Structures are given as C-alpha cells and as structure tokens.
Amino acid sequence: MNSKKDIAVIFLCWLSGIVIIFVMMFLTGYLAMKGWNALNFKLIFGSTNPLSALLFKKQVFDGLFPSIIGTLLLIICSVGFAVPLGLITGIYMAEYANNFIKIMFGLFFDILASIPSILIGLFGFSLAVFLHKHVSENIYPCLLISCLSLGLLILPYIIRTTQISLESLSLETRVTALSLGATKLQNLYHILLPRSFSGIMSGVILAIGRCAEDTAVIMLTGVVASAGIPKSLFSKFEALPFYIYYISSQYTSPEELANGYGASIILLTICAFLFVFAFVIQKSLHYRALYCA
Amino acid sequence: MMIQEKLAAQFFFICSIFSVLATILIFGFILFLGLPILQENNLLQILTQPWSPDTNAFGIYPMIVGTACVAALSIVFAFPLSLGCAALISILDRGLFSCIMRKTVQLMTGVPTVIYGFIGIFLLVPIIRELFEKGSGMCVLAASIMLAVLVAPTMILFFAGSFDNVPLSYLYAANSLGSTKVQNLLHVIFPCSWRGIVTGVILATGRAFGDTMIALMIAGNAVHIPGSFLDSARTLTSHIALISAADYESIEVRVIFACGLVLYCTTTFLVLFIRFLEFLSKRKLP
Numbered sequence: 037m038n039s040k041k042d043i044a045v046i047f048l049c050w051l052s053g054i055v056i057i058f059v060m061m062f063l064t065g066y067l068a069m070k071g072w073n074a075l076n077f078k079l080i081f082g083s084t085n086p087l088s089a090l091l092f093k094k095q096v097f098d099g100l101f102p103s104i105i106g107t108l109l110l111i112i113c114s115v116g117f118a119v120p121l122g123l124i125t126g127i128y129m130a131e132y133a134n135n136f137i138k139i140m141f142g143l144f145f146d147i148l149a150s151i152p153s154i155l156i157g158l159f160g161f162s163l164a165v166f167l168h169k170h171v172s173e174n175i176y177p178c179l180l181i182s183c184l185s186l187g188l189l190i191l192p193y194i195i196r197t198t199q200i201s202l203e204s205l206s207l208e209t210r211v212t213a214l215s216l217g218a219t220k221l222q223n224l225y226h227i228l229l230p231r232s233f234s235g236i237m238s239g240v241i242l243a244i245g246r247c248a249e250d251t252a253v254i255m256l257t258g259v260v261a262s263a264g265i266p267k268s269l270f271s272k273f274e275a276l277p278f279y280i281y282y283i284s285s286q287y288t289s290p291e292e293l294a295n296g297y298g299a300s301i302i303l304l305t306i307c308a309f310l311f312v313f314a315f316v317i318q319k320s321l322h323y324r325a326l327y328c329a
Numbered sequence: 330m331m332i333q334e335k336l337a338a339q340f341f342f343i344c345s346i347f348s349v350l351a352t353i354l355i356f357g358f359i360l361f362l363g364l365p366i367l368q369e370n371n372l373l374q375i376l377t378q379p380w381s382p383d384t385n386a387f388g389i390y391p392m393i394v395g396t397a398c399v400a401a402l403s404i405v406f407a408f409p410l411s412l413g414c415a416a417l418i419s420i421l422d423r424g425l426f427s428c429i430m431r432k433t434v435q436l437m438t439g440v441p442t443v444i445y446g447f448i449g450i451f452l453l454v455p456i457i458r459e460l461f462e463k464g465s466g467m468c469v470l471a472a473s474i475m476l477a478v479l480v481a482p483t484m485i486l487f488f489a490g491s492f493d494n495v496p497l498s499y500l501y502a503a504n505s506l507g508s509t510k511v512q513n514l515l516h517v518i519f520p521c522s523w524r525g526i527v528t529g530v531i532l533a534t535g536r537a538f539g540d541t542m543i544a545l546m547i548a549g550n551a552v553h554i555p556g557s558f559l560d561s562a563r564t565l566t567s568h569i570a571l572i573s574a575a576d577y578e579s580i581e582v583r584v585i586f587a588c589g590l591v592l593y594c595t596t597t598f599l600v601l602f603i604r605f606l607e608f609l610s611k612r613k614l615p
Contacts, residue, residue: 042511049421052413053430056485059478060437063448070451125348128341141349143604148352150532150596152539154566158589159355161573162362188351195348221337242439249441252541252566256573277443284447284546293451300444311439 071297079298095264100299102264106273109266111247113183118191119240126198149192157256160185177258180269185253190243197239201232234321241314245307251277276303356593363586380552389588391554395562398469398555399544400537403476408530411481415488420514437482446546449475454547463559470558472548476540480533487532491525492518524610528603535599541566565592
C-alpha cells in the first residue's frame with residue numbers, strides 16, 4: 037500500500053516527464069505549423085531554375101541553396117581536418133599511452149570539450165588577425181579558418197568516442213592476435229579497428245551533427261548573410277544556422293519569416309536524421325557484438 | 330618491422346601532442362591578446378566595473394552578473410525536472426512510455442541551439458510579455474526557461490546513467506526488506522548516486538555558461554546589472570558575439586579577450602572540480 041509521500045513523489049516524477057515531452061512536442065509542432073507552407077523548391081532555389089542551380093550554372097540569390105552548400109562544405113572540410121587527427125589521438129590514448137599520460141591528456145581533452153563554442157570562435161578570429169598581420173595581407177576570416185575552428189570544436193568528441201570504442205572491446209579480442217605474434221600495428225589494422233568501426237562511425241556522425249548546427253564559431257570566423265557559393269577556401273560563405281539567426285533579427289516581411297521557419301525545419305530534420313543514423317549504427321554494433329563472433 | 334612499429338608509435342604520440350597543444354594554444358592566444366588590456370587596467374577593475382564606452386569604463390561586471398543569473402536560474406528550473414524525469418526513466422516505470430521518453434530525450438540532445446533561440450523569440454517572448462505586462466519580454470526569465478530546456482536532456486541522461494550504476498545488490502537488499510519503489514529511490518538510489526548527480530549539475534552549469542545563441546537572441550542584451558527576473562541582461566558570451574564586429578584596434582574588442590579569459594578559467598575550474606570529485610570517489614572505495 038503506497039503511503040501519501042510515495043504517491044506524491046510518483047506524481048511529481050510523472051509530471052516532470054509529461055512536461056518535458058509536452059515541451060518537445062509543442063516546439064516541433066509549432067515549428068512545423070508555421071513553416072510547413074514555406075517548404076517548397078522556391079525556399080531553396082529562389083527564382084532560379086533548380087537544375088541550373090544544382091549544376092552551378094546560375095547563382096541563387098534569394099534561396100537557401102548557398103547556405104546549404106556552405107554548411108555542407110563546412111562539414112566536409114572540418115570533418116576532414118578533425119577525424120584523422122582525432123582518430124590517431126584516440127588510438128594512441130587507447131593503445132599506446134601509459135596511465136599517467138592517459139590522465140594528463142584526458143584532462144586536456146576534457147577541458148577542450150568543455151570550452152564554450154564562442155571561445156573557439158574567438159580563437160579563430162584572433163588566428164585570422166594574427167595571420168593577417170604577420171603572414172599575408174590577404175587573409176581574412178574565411179572558410180578555411182571556420183573549418184579549422186569547427187575541427188577544433190569536434191576534435192575532443194572524436195578522440196573520446198575512438199578511445200571508448202577501442203577500450204570497450206573485450207580483453208580476449210584485444211590480446212589474442214598479440215599472443216599469436218602479431219605486432220601492435222597489425223593488431224590494430226586487422227582486428228581492433230574493424231571491430232570498433234561502428235562506434236567510431238557513430239561518433240563521427242554525431243560530430244557532423246555538431247558541425248552542422250553550431251553558429252557561434254562561424255559567426256566570428258567568416259560567415260556572412262549573403263555570399264553565394266564560396267569560390268575558394270579563402271572566401272566568405274553562408275551557412276544555414278547563421279541564416280536562421282539573421283532572419284530572426286532582420287526579417288522584413290512575413291514571407292522572409294516563413295523562410296526562416298522553413299530553414300529551421302530543414303536544419304532540425306538534418307540534425308534529427310544524423311542522430312537517428314548514428315543511433316542505428318550503434319545498434320548494429322550491439323547486434324554484431326552479441327550475435328557475431 | 331620494429332622500425333615501422335617505433336615510427337608509428339612516435340607518429341601517434343606527436344599527433345596526440347598536437348591535439349593537446351590545441352587546448353594550450355587557445356588559452357595562449359586569448360591570454361596573449363588580452364594581456365595588453367590586463368596590463369593597462371587593473372584586472373580587478375575590469376572585473377568589477379560597469380560597461381559604458383562613452384565614459385571610458387570597460388568593466389565586464391554586468392556581463393558576469395548576467396551570465397551568473399541566467400545560468401543559475403536555468404539550473405534551478407532544469408534540476409527538479411531532470412531529477413524527476415531521470416527517476417521516471419530508470420526506476421519508476423519500465424514500460425513503453427519510459428522507453429519512448431528515453432528516445433525523445435536522446436533526440437532532444439541533438440536539437441540545434443539556434444532553433445531554441447528562434448522559437449524562443451517568436452513563441453516564448455510574446456507569452457512572457459503578455460503574462461507579466463512589463464518590459465519587452467526579452468528578459469532573464471525567458472532566456473533561463475529556454476536554456477533549461479536546452480540543458481535538461483543532457484542532465485536527464487546523465488542522471489539516468491548514474492541511477493543505473495547503483496549496484497543491484499543494494500536494490501535487492503532493500504526489496505527483500507519490503508521497501509516500495511519510491512522508498513528505494515529516496516533512501517537507496519539518491520544517496521548512492523549523489524556524486525553522479527553533482528557531476529551532472531556541474532556539466533549542465535558549464536553548458537549553460539557557455540551557450541551563446543539563446544542568450545544572444547532572447548535575453549535582451551542591455552548593459553546593466555539585471556534588477557529582477559524581468560530585466561534584460563547581457564551574458565559574457567553574447568557580449569563577445571556582439572562586440573567582435575567592432576573595429577579591431579579599439580579597446581572594446583580588446584576587452585572581449587578578457588571576457589574570454591574569464592569564461593575559459595570558469596569552465597576549466599569546473600572540469601578540474603569534476604575530476605577532483607571523481608578522484609575523491611575513487612579514493613573512498615577499498
């Protein structure tokens with residue numbers, strides 16, 4: 037028989053659960069309701085023909101296409117910078133480091149992971165100024181600096197997921213090849229990396245999600261409101277989250293506001309899709325660990 | 330073969346050093362660029378003076394107070410909700426609803442912050458404006474509510490994880506003595522996992538301190554010390570974002586490096602504190 041206190045606690049816990057779910061449904065429902073009308077080709081391609089915009093023949097001036105391309109380029113370049121470095125560092129931390137180095141380096145990576153994103157943007161900005169003054173007059177905040185800063189932002193996540201997925205392999209898996217005479221590199225390449233690939237992959241996908249949604253870093257390092265498709269690594273660019281921020285403060289008509297809602301839906305869908313994808317990959321890892329040798 | 334191994338080990342080590350250097354480099358750059366300001370004006374003066382460029386006062390004290398207010402209020406909102414939700418997910422209910430809830434909360438951790446800010450401007454601010462009939466609605470309260478929604482999922486998952494880590498033998502012992510689920514929760518699980526709860530709160534505080542977009546879009550950005558919850562305020566992060574667009578050589582932009590230093594030191598201190606708590610808990614177990 038539940039006492040009054042028990043009933044009160046159960047009621048409060050259910051209440052908090054229902055509040056959280058309600059808030060989430062309210063937010064997504066509101067966004068969908070307001071932005072549903074704006075979701076069409078005109079939102080993305082403006083008044084340009086979609087096919088000629090996709091083949092980069094014509095510029096798109098009043099659509100989201102440059103922002104989407106900008107975000108895509110950001111993701112590719114920053115992941116290309118951060119994943120090799122993070123992978124190698126994670127492998128070092130899991131396989132080669134002694135205990136003292138693990139604790140020391142782990143502390144540094146924790147600090148890096150908890151730095152606010154605006155500070156990383158500030159670092160990128162000061163890096164651009166430093167290069168401008170001391171290396172070349174032509175370097176301004178640009179795509180390259182944003183990609184480096186975003187790469188720094190996601191580096192600790194990749195290191196952490198690589199280290200954890202390598203360390204969570206069972207002891208037998210990790211030492212059997214070594215006991216048969218394989219070197220550490222052979223063990224890594226043939227046994228460990230294939231087995232922990234799903235964990236690393238899901239970490240990379242989560243890092244991609246983080247890249248796509250971060251605004252503070254790119255705000256200080258080179259994103260602008262309208263720049264078209266970036267012609268080189270040293271040019272300014274547009275990005276989807278910055279477009280949403282810009283519209284929220286500078287919209288001049290209900291259509292532009294509806295465009296902002298449409299952009300929010302697109303960004304939310306991209307992030308949700310990446311998240312579900314990472315989750316599915318992790319589930320397949322679990323399945324393989326349980327049911328395959 | 331041995332040379333290949335040795336080379337590979339050295340190469341891996343150099344890459345790790347490179348990653349560690351990144352952390353130190355960030356601190357070094359911000360310190361280096363903020364040092365002229367700190368040498369000219371007293372550090373204490375910057376930390377405790379108000380900000381008004383017209384009268385040559387470049388203190389960041391209002392921003393520090395703004396950050397502290399917004400972050401503290403959001404933790405006050407989010408902590409009971411997260412505790413109740415985590416208790417629901419991991420203890421009180423094992424059925425379909427808690428499964429759906431866990432998936433929803435995991436999905437919520439991936440929502441971009443700029444979308445929270447966007448929805449906050451167009452949904453939350455008018456509601457607060459109508460409800461309280463004072464000010465423009467862009468205030469500490471609105472920013473704290475949205476920030477609480479942002480940090481709650483991370484806290485919930487962290488709390489649920491630490492609840493699941495309580496040794497089953499404790500729960501079996503309590504059950505065999507006839508305790509109900511709620512008595513288990515209050516008298517066994519909470520005392521055992523209080524360290525995990527504290528770590529979760531500190532992580533959420535770090536996240537709340539460092540968030541830029543919500544504070545930038547919703548909190549109003551007025552440069553004064555907020556007197557009440559309905560006052561507009563400016564946080565350190567939104568200050569950095571707003572001022573960085575100004576002329577580089579001016580003293581205002583130099584001061585944002587001092588803001589950056591304050592933020593960096595705060596988050597580093599929080600991380601060290603968490604490590605210290607872990608160290609303490611490891612020492613207690615035999």
